[in-house]
Amino acid sequence: MAISAKLLGEDEYVVVSTRTHWKALIFPVFVLLVVAGAGGFLAAIVPSGSLQTPGRIAILAVGVVLLLTFAAKPFLNWFFSTYTLTNRRLITRHGILTRTGRDIPLMRINDVSYEHGLIDRLLGCGTLHIESAGERGQVVLPDVPHVEHVHLQMSDLLFGGPEGRPGDGILDDEQPPEHMRRRPKPDPDSETLFSSDDK
Numbered sequence: 001m002a003i004s005a006k007l008l009g010e011d012e013y014v015v016v017s018t019r020t021h022w023k024a025l026i027f028p029v030f031v032l033l034v035v036a037g038a039g040g041f042l043a044a045i046v047p048s049g050s051l052q053t054p055g056r057i058a059i060l061a062v063g064v065v066l067l068l069t070f071a072a073k074p075f076l077n078w079f080f081s082t083y084t085l086t087n088r089r090l091i092t093r094h095g096i097l098t099r100t101g102r103d104i105p106l107m108r109i110n111d112v113s114y115e116h117g118l119i120d121r122l123l124g125c126g127t128l129h130i131e132s133a134g135e136r137g138q139v140v141l142p143d144v145p146h147v148e149h150v151h152l153q154m155s156d157l158l159f160g161g162p163e164g165r166p167g168d169g170i171l172d173d174e175q176p177p178e179h180m181r182r183r184p185k186p187d188p189d190s191e192t193l194f195s196s197d198d199k
Contacts, residue, residue, distance in 0.1 A: 021125035039063040
């Protein structure tokens with residue numbers, strides 16, 4: 001689910017990577033159950049005779065079309081759509097066959113807010129609103145899981161942590177987790193100018 005490390009810059013690391021909330025799958029699962037149940041019932045009551053086989057084939061064909069349209073497509077859209085927040089940018093990716101993406105540098109984001117109604121609060125998700133300095137000023141990310149946590153992470157990167165340090169994803173003493181960042185390979189010929197023994 002996380003973006004490939006090859007697409008990250010030096011000293012860039014993933015802070016949050018997620019898909020939309022699983023509530024997007026409630027309707028597809030409901031359609032799957034209804035179509036499977038109704039299709040099985042209709043196929044069972046088709047009267048015997050010369051039209052039984054064509055009738056069952058027709059029921060199967062209609063069921064497959066309904067499942068592809070209202071169950072498989074929404075599931076694939078959910079599976080292949082991701083929101084990724086790094087310490088430098090916000091990355092969105094969408095699409096099944098045709099992939100579309102947008103990268104917003106954190107330094108261009110002016111404001112970030114969230115909202116979630118009663119149902120969203122019960123399910124643990126919400127909508128993230130991001131104001132950026134660009135042609136398409138506002139970005140809306142619906143159904144973000146743990147939206148309050150994502151909002152807090154973005155606010156710390158943008159406007160500094162509790163100690164009031166500079167934001168925009170750049171902290172003076174920033175030490176990203178070793179396994180989450182891409183670093184250049186060390187030069188074997190390089191020499192250390194200072195050692196721990198120097199006083």
